[in-house]
Amino acid sequence: GKARNPRRSAADIQITALPELKIARHWYAQIDSTVLQQNVKRLDTAYKNFFEGRGFPRFKNRSNFMSFTYVMGVKLKGNKIYLPKLGQMRFHNSRSIPDGFTIKACTVRKRQNCWYISLRIEDKSVPEYSAKLRRNNPKVIGCDLGITKLVHLSDGYQIENPKFATNKKAKRTLKIRQRRVSRKVKGSKNRKKAAIRVGRFHQKIGNKRQSHQWKVANKIVSRNVDVIALEDLNISRMMRRCKVTTDKKAGRFLRNGQSRKKGLNRSISDAGWGELILKIEYLAVKQGKITIKINPKHSSQECRNCGHIDKSNRDGEKFMCVECGYHEHADIGAAKTIRDRVLTIVRGPGRETWC
Known part of the structure; x- marks a missing residue:
């Protein structure tokens, strides 16, 4: 049968310790909780890749930490976007979200000239599509x-x-x-x-x-x-x-x-x-x-x-x-x-x- 107390991963242990970290270091309370959780998961993935032989994780500091991800709480209205703990701000809506899609994640990236936002959206009602051959002798x-x-x-x-x-x-x-x-x-x-x-x-x-x-x-x-x-x-x-x-x-x-x-x-x-x-x-x-x-x-x-x-x-x-x-x-x-x-x-x- 299944184990009653499965072994938790290092990422899960660190995520459960985040509330204590916010008390010890009060400035962590100014960061959204999902952003902190995603950063811990990134670190866990980096070390998994290292143990599988894909290179040692690179240290991130203020100068080379270029992106962070929200998992919930992001809201869109016209050319304005609301990011938790940061508030509402204007942005250039280069591609509008179709009706019926929900925002699953939002990644904010810093580039040399400005900040960019990429959204991951989902609509469960859209069926999966796979292309098929239309004739016996295809070109x-x-x-x-x-x-x-x-x-x-x-x-x-x-x-x-x-x-x-x-x-x-x-x-x-x-x-x-x-x-x-x-x-x-x-x-x-x-x-x-x-x-x-x-x-x-x-x-x-x-x-x-x-x-x-x-x-x-x-x-x-x-x-x-x-x-x-x-x-x-x-x-x-x-x-x-x-x-x-x-x-x-x-x-x-x-x-x-x-x-x-x-x-x-x-x-x-x-x-x-x-x-x-x-x-x-x-x-x-x-x-x-x-x-x-x-x-x-x-x-x-x-x-x-x-x-x-x-x-x-x-x-x-x-x-x-x-x-x-x-x-x-x-x-x-x-x-x-x-x-x-x-x-x-x-x-x-x-x-x-x-x-």
């Missing part, structure tokens, strides 16, 4: 993500990669502003002002990237297809540091290629593949289309004519099979291979693939 388009070009589609269309953070002008601007921060006295107001300028520049780059990704996702999803084939990428693993190599006799560190990989990691981070895939999946569900992730292993090294797999088949953006001499654009060929792998899942094995 499939394959997407190959890259750095030179952001997306290569299996129909031959290519989408440019603006490189918002890694272009020459952005790198130079960022270098100058970071240098200005390092030359200021630590703890001074001028150093904080210079750091804010660096943060605003990063925010500007992030806003540009977000806007561009929504446009790219709309271009892909709005095509006349039923299924969108995407790469199942492990981006965090792709951006890992190279293994350290040492000389066994001398004990010195040897070159492991990390200095070259650092530039590649920055380009991958700037491309924002993970966020782009999430946006494509979101828009596809809204339009009743299906997205399927497939393993992209050897997709750009496999010959589409004879099936031979070899690293030497590819030279940059050129593909030429060393076995049969078949040639085409390497990344577009990879997008076609991804599309064909999804076709075998959707249509079943033994069907013809597209050319």
Whole structure:
């Protein structure tokens, strides 16, 4: 049977001790109780991630504690919002809440230029929706993500990669502003002002990237297809540091290629593949289309004519099979291979693939 006194988690123990903490430290009474409870749960989640091998929790102080969450007591009326313990204040209502939805949580975030509010809403009367194939022979388009070009589609269309953070002008601007921060006295107001300028520049780059990704996702999803084939990428693993190599006799560190990989990691981070895939999946569900992730292993090294797999088949953006001499654009060929792998899942094995 069930245990009568189940073991409580560390978060539950700390939450029950909050009333005593408010008595000992009277300024805690000025903070809403749900905000304090959510902060304790954040800490508990951070340590769970640490014990599961996902990195050590980062200490939060006044300068880097940027958000807090309300679970109840938030009220909206027009362009005014009421936050417990803070009172009523005006805000820019960028997206009105539809009728029938209730507010489940409200997160307040501080950015470089102002404060932002994000609401989590729920309507239990709305049924769960899952997209389904509308016909027996669905149209499939394959997407190959890259750095030179952001997306290569299996129909031959290519989408440019603006490189918002890694272009020459952005790198130079960022270098100058970071240098200005390092030359200021630590703890001074001028150093904080210079750091804010660096943060605003990063925010500007992030806003540009977000806007561009929504446009790219709309271009892909709005095509006349039923299924969108995407790469199942492990981006965090792709951006890992190279293994350290040492000389066994001398004990010195040897070159492991990390200095070259650092530039590649920055380009991958700037491309924002993970966020782009999430946006494509979101828009596809809204339009009743299906997205399927497939393993992209050897997709750009496999010959589409004879099936031979070899690293030497590819030279940059050129593909030429060393076995049969078949040639085409390497990344577009990879997008076609991804599309064909999804076709075998959707249509079943033994069907013809597209050319």
